[in-house]
Amino acid sequence: MSRALRLTGAALLAGWIAAPLLPLLVWAFTGRWVYPALVPQELSARAWTRAADPHQQVIAATGTSLGLALATALAATALGALAARGLVLYRPPAAGLIRLVLLAPVLVPPFALAVGVQEVFVRAGLADRPAGVALVHLVPALPYTVLVLIGGYAGYDLRMEQTARTLGASRYAVLRHVTLPALAPALLAAATLAFLVSWSEYLMTVLVGGGVVTTLPLLLFASAAGSGNQAFTAVLGILTFVPPVVLFGATATIMRRHRAVWAEADPPAAVPGSGPPAAVPGSGPPAAVAGAGPPAAVVAAGSGSSAAPPRFGPSDSTPGPGRSAAAPEAGPPAAAAGPSPSATPPGIDR
Amino acid sequence: MTVRTPPRLRGLLLAAPALAVVGFAAAALLLAARGSLADGLGRGWSLSAYADLLRDPALTGSLPLSLEIAALSTAVSAAAALAVVGAVSGSRRARAALDAAARATLAVPHLLAAAAFGLLLSGAGLLSRLARAAGWTDGAADFPALVGGPGHTAVLLTYVWKEAPFVTIMLLAAYTPAVRDLETAARTLGAGRLRRLRHVTLPLLAPALTEACLLVFAFTFAAYEIPALLGATAPRALPVEAVGLYRSVELGDRPGALALAVVIGLVIALAATAAAVVSRRLLRARTGP
Numbered sequence: 001m002s003r004a005l006r007l008t009g010a011a012l013l014a015g016w017i018a019a020p021l022l023p024l025l026v027w028a029f030t031g032r033w034v035y036p037a038l039v040p041q042e043l044s045a046r047a048w049t050r051a052a053d054p055h056q057q058v059i060a061a062t063g064t065s066l067g068l069a070l071a072t073a074l075a076a077t078a079l080g081a082l083a084a085r086g087l088v089l090y091r092p093p094a095a096g097l098i099r100l101v102l103l104a105p106v107l108v109p110p111f112a113l114a115v116g117v118q119e120v121f122v123r124a125g126l127a128d129r130p131a132g133v134a135l136v137h138l139v140p141a142l143p144y145t146v147l148v149l150i151g152g153y154a155g156y157d158l159r160m161e162q163t164a165r166t167l168g169a170s171r172y173a174v175l176r177h178v179t180l181p182a183l184a185p186a187l188l189a190a191a192t193l194a195f196l197v198s199w200s201e202y203l204m205t206v207l208v209g210g211g212v213v214t215t216l217p218l219l220l221f222a223s224a225a226g227s228g229n230q231a232f233t234a235v236l237g238i239l240t241f242v243p244p245v246v247l248f249g250a251t252a253t254i255m256r257r258h259r260a261v262w263a264e265a266d267p268p269a270a271v272p273g274s275g276p277p278a279a280v281p282g283s284g285p286p287a288a289v290a291g292a293g294p295p296a297a298v299v300a301a302g303s304g305s306s307a308a309p310p311r312f313g314p315s316d317s318t319p320g321p322g323r324s325a326a327a328p329e330a331g332p333p334a335a336a337a338g339p340s341p342s343a344t345p346p347g348i349d350r
Numbered sequence: 351m352t353v354r355t356p357p358r359l360r361g362l363l364l365a366a367p368a369l370a371v372v373g374f375a376a377a378a379l380l381l382a383a384r385g386s387l388a389d390g391l392g393r394g395w396s397l398s399a400y401a402d403l404l405r406d407p408a409l410t411g412s413l414p415l416s417l418e419i420a421a422l423s424t425a426v427s428a429a430a431a432l433a434v435v436g437a438v439s440g441s442r443r444a445r446a447a448l449d450a451a452a453r454a455t456l457a458v459p460h461l462l463a464a465a466a467f468g469l470l471l472s473g474a475g476l477l478s479r480l481a482r483a484a485g486w487t488d489g490a491a492d493f494p495a496l497v498g499g500p501g502h503t504a505v506l507l508t509y510v511w512k513e514a515p516f517v518t519i520m521l522l523a524a525y526t527p528a529v530r531d532l533e534t535a536a537r538t539l540g541a542g543r544l545r546r547l548r549h550v551t552l553p554l555l556a557p558a559l560t561e562a563c564l565l566v567f568a569f570t571f572a573a574y575e576i577p578a579l580l581g582a583t584a585p586r587a588l589p590v591e592a593v594g595l596y597r598s599v600e601l602g603d604r605p606g607a608l609a610l611a612v613v614i615g616l617v618i619a620l621a622a623t624a625a626a627v628v629s630r631r632l633l634r635a636r637t638g639p
Contacts, residue, residue, distance in 0.1 A: 006444070009437060013448075017455055020466035020511065023476050027469060035474040035490055036482045079368040086364025090357045098365055101372055106565065107618055108375060109572035111589050112611035115596060116378030119385060139375045142368060200459035203574045203593070217461050224465035224579055234469065237462050244457045 027234035080145025152186025411585030
């Protein structure tokens with residue numbers, strides 16, 4: 001009885017999630033599907049041919065979207081890593097306040113930011129340029145990378161770098177062989193989040209790009225709002241959907257493999273870090289190294305005050321702007337942390 | 351990068367580039383606020399933009415509408431997420447499956463969700479065809495106006511579809527082994543299912559829930575794509591109205607659009623303050639004065 005109930009619940013949930021997405025797959029290969037037919041009257045790949053036509057700008061827009069998202073991911077991850085390093089390893093004055101300020105942009109309304117930025121850019125000559133759009137995408141992406149990398153640095157031991165230096169490694173060698181490998185999962189999760197924030201952005205791209213910078217979401221919006229060509233809208237939708245999914249899958253796979261390497265090398269060390277609470281900044285034991293820590297830390301950081309570290313003082317216990325891993329559009333981001341549940345060893349969860 | 355730099359200063363220096371980006375955003379917001387206080391030509395100081403907003407019936411309808419959309423989306427998403435998380439709380443495998451499903455939904459951009467729900471719920475959409483095949487309606491015109499209708503049903507459904515998984519993930523992350531230990535302890539002491547929920551689970555998940563609700567509210571209040579694609583033409587959601595004014599060819603509309611940006615920002619600031627107060631109370635309730 002309860003088993004039947006559970007299966008029904010799962011089926012309902014799966015149906016609810018798939019309901020809007022599955023029809024897209026059918027629409028994308030439809031030639032003619034006029035109301036009230038339940039199945040398409042004619043199947044065709046016409047919409048795909050149309051998308052491949054250079055006049056429709058789809059290919060160019062995909063390139064622009066990819067370029068912007070990659071640039072945003074790179075810049076946001078680099079800035080986030082530097083800031084997290086400074087906050088976690090060197091504890092500057094007012095670290096709690098700085099952290100709050102860096103996370104605040106998750107709450108900033110996109111319209112207000114876009115019109116304000118446009119005022120700045122018109123004065124600075126950056127209006128209607130891809131570089132300006134990339135700079136705007138950086139603002140909402142930054143909180144996610146900061147948050148993820150604060151988690152990534154939580155279990156990081158600066159003495160590893162010092163030891164390598166003492167043994168004669170150059171600064172570059174330390175970065176290449178100590179810092180980057182230890183932070184790899186967190187860096188990857190952060191970059192994925194930033195990529196998705198930029199990839200999904202619509203309003204700020206329109207307002208700051210001034211119609212000159214055309215990305216995939218702009219084409220999708222235009223088609224959905226006015227064309228009446230459902231097949232073409234569905235094709236654009238699928239094109240918008242595929243890169244995030246591929247990215248997630250790849251990130252999850254890489255993280256799982258990375259963790260496996262660490263787990264084999266040093267099983268006891270991996271265990272304490274893999275439970276979300278242990279991986280929170282400050283509370284994680286130093287032994288909880290990269291492999292298991294960061295993905296879990298993303299989620300834990302999002303979970304908020306229950307696990308808030310005492311380090312940053314009372315100001316930190318307010319859920320000010322963005323104590324949290326994920327803003328709605330971050331949704332995708334939080335998902336980047338995907339593998340964390342699977343990374344939890346069976347023994348620790350009950 | 352020298353050993354001589356004092357560590358605390360070094361921490362500040364490392365955070366400086368990221369702080370500069372936030373500083374840039376803050377400057378942009380201040381300039382927008384300044385623009386809202388100018389006259390029609392963008393000069394001087396004047397409150398006329400705000401006075402005009404109060405006189406415009408379209409705009410006075412937009413604020414309650416956006417508040418309603420945001421509040422309903424937040425409440426329904428939170429309730430759904432709580433129910434689902436409560437339902438799977440006993441089983442580790444069910445929790446993992448739920449987590450994976452929620453993450454899959456979160457990967458979908460909001461704009462794509464809006465487009466997909468449009469294809470599903472519009473007059474000629476799939477649901478309308480099913481309703482006709484089942485004999486419930488006689489034609490597309492018979493089908494209730496979910497898209498573009500006065501109830502904003504499609505907008506709300508899309509928001510719940512996107513935000514309930516988000517809240518679910520936040521709750522699952524807070525649902526740690528420590529929480530489950532306390533639940534088990536309460537059960538051992540004889541507490542029933544409801545009492546455990548009321549006295550153990552809910553209080554422990556409340557901080558995460560508060561945060562999730564704030565983020566969902568802030569997002570659904572300020573987002574443009576979904577109400578723009580699926581909402582009614584009058585009254586329109588506040589961000590849709592604001593973008594319309596901003597794009598207007600009339601130069602005099604610009605301060606009005608900027609004033610709307612300020613209004614949107616103020617509402618979110620209020621929501622953030624409220625959430626901060628709530629979570630401080632929660633903390634005090636747990637740790638004592």
